[in-house]
Amino acid sequence: MSRTVTIKDVALRANCGVATVSRVLNDSGSASPAARRRVWDAAKELGFEFSDIGRALQSSTTRTIGCVVPSLANPVFADAVQGLQEKLQQAGYQLLLTCSNYDPDSETAAIRTLLAKQVDGLVLTVCDAGKSEGLRFAGQRGLPCCLMFNQPTKDLAACFVNNFEAARCVAKEFAAAGHRDTGFLALRFGSSDRSRQRFEGFVSGCRDFGMAPPVLLEIDEDGDNLSALLADMLTAHSKLSAIFASNDFLAIAAIRAARQLGRKVPADLSIVGFDGLEIGTMMEPSLATIVTRPKLMGRGAAETVLAVLTGNPPPDPQNKSLSFNFREGGSLAPPRKAEKNDDGKVPASPSSSPTLRKSCDDKTKD
Incomplete structure (x- = not known):
């Protein structure tokens, strides 16, 4: 030997x-x-x-950066990790990656494991930035740390999308299409503070644009019983004509569940997502959604941590609120009762070809 x-x-x-x-x-x-x-x-x-x-x-350095994300099944996190890894490799650092499966206890264990491996810094997407036990442990170590997708806390920088304002944008689109009674489909708020922030923004938008308060439906990450829950929701709220899902995966699942219930999208029910996954453009109908830039988010998080490690000033601004856009799609149309124009004619069905509406970003308070 x-x-x-x-x-x-x-x-x-x-x-x-x-x-x-x-x-x-x-x-x-x-x-x-x-x-x-x-x-x-x-x-x-x-x-x-x-x-x-x-x-x-x-x-006294391992040249490694630890990262925790909820899941890689959702491509939005995979894209962010890719951007993060590319930037770290350029700087000579390796990435140690783990997933929390939207579970706070698993998240804490994952962060503890990364700290035990003596990583030089952390990039984290946590269930709830305001309550995360893992973030508390990381803070005690004093390691360079940046949140990704979560909005910043008083102690931590973040690369994120303003979930509240983006959700207000969706409410504005629903109102413009003539919807008044809507629902919000969400991952359980204890698993995703992003989901809660989007709901709060949607509630605000519905109020300001003259719509009824949205009906909330929280589900677990696996969503195995979505069809039954959606059926109960639509039965209990017969006027409901549109649903905003807190991410594109949920929106796609909702479209499938609606079809299983005999509801046509968008004729019977409009559905809008959040994230802008490319698969949404390949569906029929195409998915209307908020488009974000996860790969850029990952790169920004890497830049923030690397700046601290190398003794350089952090990117300006340190907390990067990235832009978003509304992408039109065939899954959003006027409700049946709003289909007729004043002249009695029925307008043409919306195009199934997705269109990116750049004006949505900063005008949600109009």
Whole structure:
């Protein structure tokens, strides 16, 4: 069985001290050109690889960043992680990734595990930034940390979308289409503070745009009984003509459930999502939704953590509220009672081709 080559072996082959080998391989100190050449030649001949563990012990850094997201099943988180990883790799850092499955206890355990692995910083999407036990542990360590998707707290920077204002935008679109009685389909608020913030914004928009208060339906992340719950909701609220889902996955599931109940989308029920997943443009009808920029969110979170680690000023602004847009789609149309114009003619059905409406972003308070 072959023996692992050590730094002492390299020093003997290069005819120099261990400290010289360490300085050369770490590029952390002075050494003559001749000594550098001997060290690198010896390391290559012996097949020596400087251990990341040894490097960490010497430099008090692991060159790793920990990340916790709720799930990778939802592409919005996968896109954000991709942007995060690309930026970290450019800076010479590796990403340690774990998922919490929208569970606060799992989230805390995941953060504890990353802290035990001595990560240099953290990028986190937590269930509830205001109540997260894991965030408290991270704060006690004093590590550079940035939230992603969650809105900032008094102690932590964040790269996020203003969920409240984006949801007001959806209410405005419903009102413009003639809807008055609507519902809000949400992941349970204890699992997602983003879901709660979107509901609060939607409630505000419905009030300001002259609509009835929305009916709330909270479901678990798996959504196994969505059809039955939706049937109960529509039976109890017969005037309901539109639903805003707190993410695109839920919106797509709601469209499927509505069809199982014999409801046509959008003729019987309009449905709007949140996130702007590309799959929504491939559906029939296409999904009307709020479009966000998750990959840019991940890159921004990486920049924030890296700035602290390298002693540079954080990005300006440190808390990045990213832009959003409303993407029109075939899943949103006027309710049946609003279909006729003053001349008695029925307007053409909305195009199923998605259109990005850029004007939505900053005009939700009009």
